Amino acid sequence: MGGNILIADDDAAIRTVLSQALSRAGYEVRTTGTAATLWRWVQAGDGDLVITDVVMPDDNAFELLPRMKKLRPELPIIVMSAQNTFMTAIKASERGAYDYLPKPFDLRELVAIVGRAMNEPKIRDKLAAPADLEGMPLVGRSPAMQEIYRALARLMQTDLTVMITGESGTGKELVARALHDYGKRKKGPFVAINMAAIPRDLIESELFGHEKGAFTGANQRSAGRFEQAEGGSLFLDEIGDMPMEAQTRLLRVLQQGEYTTVGGRTPIKTNVRIIAATNKDLRALIQHGLFREDLFFRLNVVPLRLPPLRERGEDIPDLVQHFFAVAASEGLPLKHIEAAALERMKRYRWPGNIRELENLVRRLAALYPQEVISEPLVDTELSADSSPLLPGFVQQHISEERGGREGDDRGTSLASAVERHLSDLFKAHAEGLPPPGLYHRVLRELEYPLISAVLAATRGNQIKAAELLGLNRNTLRKKVRDLDIRLMRSPQ
Template identity: 85%
Template sequence: MATGNILIADDDTAIRTVLSQALSRAGYDVRATGTAATLWRWVQSGDGDLVITDVVMPDENAFELLPKMKKLRPDLPIIVMSAQNTFMTAIKASERGAYDYLPKPFDLRELVSIVGRAMSEPKNRVKVERNEELEGMPLVGRSPAMQEIYRSLARLMQTDLTVMISGESGTGKELVARALHDYGKRKKGPFVAINMAAIPRDLIESELFGHEKGAFTGANQRSAGRFEQAEGGTLFLDEIGDMPMEAQTRLLRVLQQSEYTTVGGRMPIKTNVRIIAATNKDLLVLIQQGLFREDLFFRLNVVPLRLPSLRERIEDIGDLAQHFFTLAASEGLPLKHIEPDALERLKRYRWPGNIRELENLTRRLAALYPQEAVTAQLIDMELAINAPALTQGFAPAGAARPQEPERAATLASAMERHLSELFRGHGDSLPPPGLYHRILRELEYPLISAALAATRGNQIKAAELLGLNRNTLRKKVRDLDIRLMRSPR
C-alpha cells in the first residue's frame, strides 16, 4: 500500500473530490484546497510529499508560484495540470521545475501511476533554472495525439539524448527538431539541418564531415562540414533512411567515439553536437533489405518520437488553419477566417500532404481570394481544382478511386452553388453585363495559380500541365495579374 502526503490545489470542486478519493484509495493522505495561497502556506510549513496543482487559480497562476516552491523545497515533486493544452504550457511547466505535466481532461489511472513513480524516486532531482519568458507558438494543436508530443518534448528539452523523429512527409519533423533545439540546453549554439535525400550520394560524406584541399577533383580549398558548423549545437539529419551505407559507417563512428575525420584528412576531430534524426520510411524494413545498418539504427533510436498524421488529429485543423492565416497576414496578405461549414469540409478531407498541404491551401486562399470569410463553396472549389489531392480527398478509406466525371461533377456543383448565390445576391435584378468573361476569369485565376504552385513557379511545366502554349500562359499570367510566388516549404 502506498504511503505519503499529497497536496492538491484546484479551484474545481469536482476535480478536487475525484483526485482526493482516487489517491486516498491508493493509500495516500490527501489535503485539498481551491486557492494558491493555502497551497503556498502548506508548502512553507513543510507539509506534503508531493503537490498536484492546476495552472489557473483564482488568486495566483501556478507558474508564478512554482519557482517559489522549488526554491524553498527543491526536492518536492510538483505535477501540473492545465486545460490550456498547448506546447508552451508543457514547456513552461518543465522550465519551472515541474515533475510532470498533464493536460485536462486527464486519465485518472495515469495520474495515480505518475504519483507513485514520483513518490518512489530518490529526492535528489536536479533543479531546473527558469529561462526567460517563452514567446511564440512553434507547435499548434490541442488534440490528445499532440499532447503526448508536448509532454515528450518537455521531458527531452534539458537532455542531450539522441532523438529519432518518424512520421509521414509534411507532419512537421523539422519543426519538432527545431523546438527541441530552441527550447533546450543547446539553444545558444547553432542549429544545422541537412536533408540526405537532397544531396548527391557521392557528396554526402563531404557535406557531413567536410574535406581537405585536394581531397578529390574540384576540392580547391578546405571546406567545413555540417558537423563542424553545428559544433556546440544541434545537427538535424533529415531523411536519414536515404543515407548511403558508406556514410552510415562513418556516422556510426562519430556516435560511438564523438570524433570524425574530414574527407582527405588524417587527424581525428573531436565533436560536441546533439544528433536529431528524422525519417518518413520504415527503417526496420530497410535493415531487412540490407540498406540501413542495424547498429546505427539503435544508436540513433535512443528516444523514438512518432509524429501523427493530420488524419489522426483532425480536431487541430481549425487551430492550424487560423494559425497559418495569421502568419500569412503578418506577411502582408489579408487576414481570413473560416466559416463553420468550411471547417467541416476541411475535416472531411484526408490530407495526403499533411500539415504542409494545409499550409499551402491557406496561403492560396489568403493570396488569391478577396473575401474575408472562407466558405464551404470556396473550399470545395479549391479542392476540386487540386485534382491529384482530390483522388484521396473526401472518399472514405477503401473507397474506389474517383473517376474524372466525378471530379468534373464536383467542380460543376461548386460552380452551380456559386452562381446561384451570385444571382440571389442581386434580388430581382440581374448581375452587371460581362458575366461570361468575369466567371472565366474567376476560374482561370485559381486554376493557373494552382498549376504554378504545383510546379513551383515553373511556367514551362505549368503550361504542359494545363495543355497551353507557353506564350499563352505568360499572357494570362500578365493579364490576370498573378503573382509568381515560390511554393511554401
C-alpha cells in the same frame, strides 16, 4: 503506498475526484482551492507531493512553482492545465515540475505518475533559465499532440539522441527546432541537412567537410555540417536516404565522438546533439540491407512518432487560425472561416498533412477576395487536389467562363482564368495593387500541379520528367522537395 499529497484546484469536482482516487491508492490527501493555502502548506513543510492547476483565482502556478522549488527542491510537483499547448508543457518543465498533465486527464495515468514520483529519488535538478517564450512553435490541443508536448518537455534539458518518425509534412523539422530552441543547447547553432536533397557521392563531404585537393573540384578546405553545428544541434532529415558508406562514418562519430574530414587524417572531436528524422520504415530497410542495424539503435535512443493530420482532426481549427494569422503578418488580407468549412476540412484525409493544410490556407488567403471563407470555396480547393492539372481557383474561374462564354476557347484558357482572377484580386486589395509576394505564390501554385502531372505521367521518372519539362534534373529535384510533391516509384 503511503505519503501525503497536497492538491490545489479551484474546481471542487476535480478536487473530489482526485482525493477519492488517491485515497483509494493509499495516500493521505489534503485539498484547497487557492494558491495561498497551498503555499502556506508548502512553507510549513507539509506534503510529500503537490498536484496543482495552473490558473488559480489568487495566483498562477507558474509564478508559485519557482518559489516552491527554491524552498523545497526535493518536492515533486505535478501541474495540470486546461490550456493544453506546447508552451504550457515547456513552462511546466522549465519551472521544475515533475510532470505535466493536460485536462481532461486519465485518473489511472495520474495515479501511476504519482507512484513513480513518490518512489524516485527526491532530489531533482530540473530547473533551467526561462526561455524566450514569444510565439508558439507547435500548434494543437489533441491528445496525440499532448503526448508530443510532454515528451518534448522531458527531453529539453537532455542531450539524448532523438529519432523523429512521421509521414511527409507532419512537422518533423519543426519539432527538431523546438527541441533545440527550448533546450540546453539553444545558444548554439541549429544545422539541418536533408539526405534526400544531396547527391549521394557528396553526402560525406557535406557532413564531415573536406580538405583541399580531397577530390576533383575541392579547391579549398570546406567545413562540414558537424563542424558548423559544434556546440549545438545537428538535424539529419530523411536519414533513411543516407548511403551505406556515410552510415558507417556516422556510426563512428556516434560511438567515438570524433570524425575525420574527407581527405583528412587528424581526428576531430565533436560536441553536437543529434536529432534524426525519417518518413520511411527503417526496420524494413534494415531487413533489405539498406540501413545499418547498429546505426539504427544508436539513433533510436528516444523514438518520437508524429501523428498524421488525419489522426488529429480536432487540431484543424487551431492550425487554420494560426496559418491565417501568419499569412496576415506577411501582408495578405486577414481571413475568417465558416464552421461548415472547418468541418469539410476535418473530413478530408490530408495526404500531405500539415504542409498541405498550410498551403491550402495560404492559397485561400492569397487568391480569393472573400473575407469569409465558405464551405464551397474549401470544397473547390480540396476537390481540385484530386486533379493533378489545375488548382481550385483556376478551375472555379474556368467553370465560370464556360458558363458565361460558351464556344469561346479563350474563356477556358489557363491564361484567361488567371488574368481574370488577378484582376479581381487587385480590385479587392488596397489601392488596386497586388499583395506583396504575389508572383512567387501564384508561381508556386501553378508549378505544383504541373510538375505533379508530369511526374505522374512518367511514373516518377525524374530524368524523363525533367526532359519533358525542359528543366535541369537538379532543378527539378529541388522543386519536388520545396513543393513537397509525393513521388510515384518507377517500375523496376
